Amino acid sequence: MLALWIVLAVVLVALVALGLRTGVRRGRRARSRGPSSPGASRPATLPIASSPAPTEAPVPPADAAAASGPGPVVLRDGMDRTRGALSGYLRAMRSRGSVDDRTWQELEEALLRADVGVATTTALLDGLRARLRSGELRGAQAVVDALREELERSLVAADGSELHFAQGATNVWLFVGVNGVGKTTTIGKMARSQMAMGRSVLLAAGDTFRAAAGEQLDTWGERVGAEVVRGRPGGDPSAVVFDAVQRASARGNDLVLADTAGRLHTKVNLIEELKKIRRVAERPPGKVTEVLLVLDATTGQNGLNQARQFLDAVGVTGVVLTKLDGTAKGGIVVAIERELGLPVKLVGVGEGPEDLIPFSPAEFVGALFD
Amino acid sequence: MFDALSGRLEGILGRLRSRGRLSEADVDQALGEIRTALLEADVEVGVARSLVDGIRARLVGEELSRSLSPGQQVVKAVDRELVRVLGGEALRITYAPAPPTVVLLAGLQGSGKTTTSAKLARWFRHQGRNPMLVGADLQRPAAVEQLRILGEEAGVPVFSEATDPVTVSRTAVAEARRRGRDVLVVDTAGRLTIDQALMEQVRQISSAVSPHYTFLVIDSMTGQDAVSTARAFHEALSLDGVILTKLDSDARGGAALSVKEVVGRPIAFASTGERLGDFDLFHPDRMASRILGMGDMLSLIEQAERQFDRQVAEEGAARLLQGQFTLEDFLAQLQQVKKLGSLGGVLSLLPGLPKELKGAGDLFDDRQVGQVEAIIRSMTPAERADPEVVDGSRRQRIARGSGTTVPAVNSLLRQFREARAVMQSSGMFSGLFGGGRGRGGAGTDPVASLAEMLGSAGPSGDDLGTLRGDLSPLESSPVPGLLGGGDLEGLAGRALPPEVEGPKGPRAAKSKKKGGRVTPKANRPGRRG
Structure with a gap:
């Protein structure tokens, strides 16, 4: 009896709450049918951009402990393990020379293991099959080379992978993503490289939810010598971003790096909160010139959903692929680029403050194959 | 969670179910689709293969039953195979005869170790234990601070000191004895990668505190890599189980299926939300029915x-x-x-x-439920007893009182009436x-x-x-x-x-x-x- 009632009670509550939601939505829509639709237009960014190259800035003492690991790494080192996975297949395949069923199976498996995903893998391989049939490609080596080219081509961003920066404005770069992908750390690294380029950076601790997220950003602020604007724990993150933009504008900072709390892309209310943060950041003098989706390279097929939802909600402009040294995978970015046209702009390849480097398709793909 | 996977399987199986007789081609096609569904759910390539092989074996094996249509038999085979791969029953925690029972959490960065530590400690508290949290992640800025805040929320004391992880852990065991704490949950530092330094540190902590349980924390959104991570940690630490986090995402949970199959250790706990209470033992058998869209x-x-x-x-x-x-x-x-x-x-x-x-x-989300609550609370007892008396001006008053709008009040009243009617009729x-x-x-x-x-x-x-x-x-x-x-x-x-x-x-x-x-x-x- 209790059990029965639980079901009923839950369904009852759900129904009423759901009705309320749709009802309220209807109401809201009716009201907002005014001349101005906020957040409808993306800002026209001035792509006066440059790549945030790793800098020669001296490491402050605070870093000594954290940076005690391996020094700056190049992408390929980080991708050692994938190389193992993929190149094993490829070597065996090449040595056989001819292309048979097993070749296709192995290629498929190799791509799947790199998290490229079933749909993308099938599309890629079908294309190669057709080219092989038409006689354009001959032999296993040619197929592998063509695959490599194809992957590379699909990763080259249409409008370049540079970070947009409007000279003379208070730029806001918003960092979004699910929990635990490394947003705060990425901001810390980003602050360093941008400051080294001569930009005046202010950090906005927009993660008011996770315990001690503000402290974590504070630590980074101290390390790189950037001011951090914080709010009260559990406070409104939009208010923090607003304050940060005001402060930046008053003090002449030209770049606000805004942290946000990690949120699953499936939580509608949290995504709404994020939209609000973006709207608020967009208010003059603020100008949102980048919305960067931070993506953990170990992410599987779910990464595509993440990218899609965040793109829809806040107009993501690019992807930062973190922890690439950890897994040497990240094949999901191929699907993200192909399906959503979202370029990878930066990759995090290590724990050191210098380990955030521009994304290079050739190197990324090369590391998969060699 | 697992929604997409269950949706796919439901679709595939639903089509089969309606067939009176299955040809070999039908079965092959269905198995191919099941494989795709599994791979899209991030099930590890090898595990997906063994799952599909297992289903096929059951279909041609002796388990055919006359009372079921061929389609139903496929469904049954899938279900059995899922349960087999997920592992049978939930883990049962046994406590050390000489307290404290030490639980060590390890994992890569960002998998959710710190939050999970607090959730696990809270879980132990609700089992009637006296847990204590140990902050042995001295690496990430503010990790211990985060643990302290969470510990306070969970009502569990936190021990840490600014020495080194091994010393902290060792001291913590003595401290737990002194304070009469019978369960110790040790949060360790994560790394970006499975590297020697990380493994060495965790190994040292492990040998310092000789944990009764060692759990690996894995993000459920992890792709193919989940398996190699689990394997590496298992080799170094001899895991007792895995804790799966962020299961409230739309991740399809392939990691859950794969890890058990590959390292032979069960998913012990799962975390299904941001709140500390959103955490419980993992029930593999129930999860199988969840994957098949049959609720729990x-x-x-x-x-x-x-x-x-x-x-x-x-x-x-x-x-x-x-x-x-x-x-x-x-x-x-x-x-x-x-x-x-x-x-x-x-x-x-x-x-x-x-x-x-x-x-x-x-x-x-809780805010919508909160809105419903606010609206009802803004009504007089008479209005609550008989919503029919709520007229235009009352609506306005209620909307103002609850900080909502008249359409919201209307919709709640309408919805309540309709829902009640359905329930009754x-x-x-x-x-x-x-x-x-x-x-x-x-x-x-x-x-x-x-x-x-x-x-x-x-x-x-x-x-x-x-x-x-x-x-x-x-x-x-x-x-x-x-x-x-x-x-x-x-x-x-x-x-x-x-x-x-x-x-x-x-x-x-x-x-x-x-x-x-x-x-x-x-x-x-x-x-x-």
Whole structure:
């Protein structure tokens, strides 16, 4: 009896709450049918951009402990393990020379293991099959080379992978993503490289939810010598971003790096909160010139959903692929680029403050194959 | 969670179910699609292969049963195989005779170790233990600070000091003895990569505290890499199990399937939300039915029994039966439901809910429920007893008082009326409370009625019903009505064991005392054929 009632009670509550939601939505829509639709237009960014190259800035003492690991790494080192996975297949395949069923199976498996995903893998391989049939490609080596080219081509961003920066404005770069992908750390690294380029950076601790997220950003602020604007724990993150933009504008900072709390892309209310943060950041003098989706390279097929939802909600402009040294995978970015046209702009390849480097398709793909 | 995977499987299996006879080509095609579904769910390539092979073996093997249609047999084979790969029963924690019982958490960065530590400590506290948290992550800025805040929230003391992780852990054990703490949960630092330094540090901590349990924390959104991570940690630390985090995402949970298969260690716990309470033991058998889209009533009932006020619940049910259910009663029930956790999470546990409503689960959050509450609380007792008296000016007052809008108030009133009407008229009550088996057509299926009411066609009660009737762990589902009445009737005659009849509340309670374990597979129709 209790059990029965639980079901009923839950369904009852759900129904009423759901009705309320749709009802309220209807109401809201009716009201907002005014001349101005906020957040409808993306800002026209001035792509006066440059790549945030790793800098020669001296490491402050605070870093000594954290940076005690391996020094700056190049992408390929980080991708050692994938190389193992993929190149094993490829070597065996090449040595056989001819292309048979097993070749296709192995290629498929190799791509799947790199998290490229079933749909993308099938599309890629079908294309190669057709080219092989038409006689354009001959032999296993040619197929592998063509695959490599194809992957590379699909990763080259249409409008370049540079970070947009409007000279003379208070730029806001918003960092979004699910929990635990490394947003705060990425901001810390980003602050360093941008400051080294001569930009005046202010950090906005927009993660008011996770315990001690503000402290974590504070630590980074101290390390790189950037001011951090914080709010009260559990406070409104939009208010923090607003304050940060005001402060930046008053003090002449030209770049606000805004942290946000990690949120699953499936939580509608949290995504709404994020939209609000973006709207608020967009208010003059603020100008949102980048919305960067931070993506953990170990992410599987779910990464595509993440990218899609965040793109829809806040107009993501690019992807930062973190922890690439950890897994040497990240094949999901191929699907993200192909399906959503979202370029990878930066990759995090290590724990050191210098380990955030521009994304290079050739190197990324090369590391998969060699 | 697992929604996409279950959606895919439901689709594939639903099509098969309607066939009277399956050709080899049919089976091959279905298996191919199942493989794709598994891979899209991030099941590791090798594990996906072994799963598909296992299903095929069951299909051609001796398990064919005459009482089931070929399609149903495929469904059964998939279910069995999922349960096999996920591993049978939930882990049972045993405590060290000489406290403290030490639990070590390890994992990569960002998998959620710190939050999980706090959740696990809270879980131990709710088991009647005296846990203590140990902050041995001295690496990440503010990690210990985060643990302290979470520990406070969980009501669990946190021990840490600015020495080194190994010393902290060792001191913590002595400290736990001194303070009479009998469970120690040690949070360790993560790394970006499985490297020697990380493994060495964790290994040293491990040998310093000789943990009784070592758990690896894995993000459920992890792709193919989950398996190699688990394997590496297992080699270094000899894991006892895995804790899966962020299961409330739309990740399809392939990691859960793969890790057990590859390292041979079960998923011990799963974390399903941001709140500290959104954490519990992982029940592999229940997860299989969840993956197949059959809900998980058993978990829901266990949770409810812990947290529902029985009297309030019974009064509410009685009043609804008598047709006297008011907004006041509704408010009382709402308080109860709130205790179960996020509404979306609760909904996802219900079997046979139409996708529309299940998907709507993601739309809910506590704020919406809070709004409902605010609106009702802004009404006078008279208005709550009889919503009909609420006229235009009262509406405005209520909207102002609750900080909402008149349309919101309207919609709540309308929705309440309609929901109440459906609940009363659906005939489900007579079925449930009269001890029947949910006889009758789709009309008695409350879910179908609800779906209708929501204006969505929903899946045809018939189709899903058969799947459910065939497969759902009947013992674990105390609501025959929710199983799709029509088909149950057909199956009941030959398949339902006698003890399944009648209301199952007490039964569920009994099985809980036995440790929450039931054997949902034993009494399935297939066995009897």
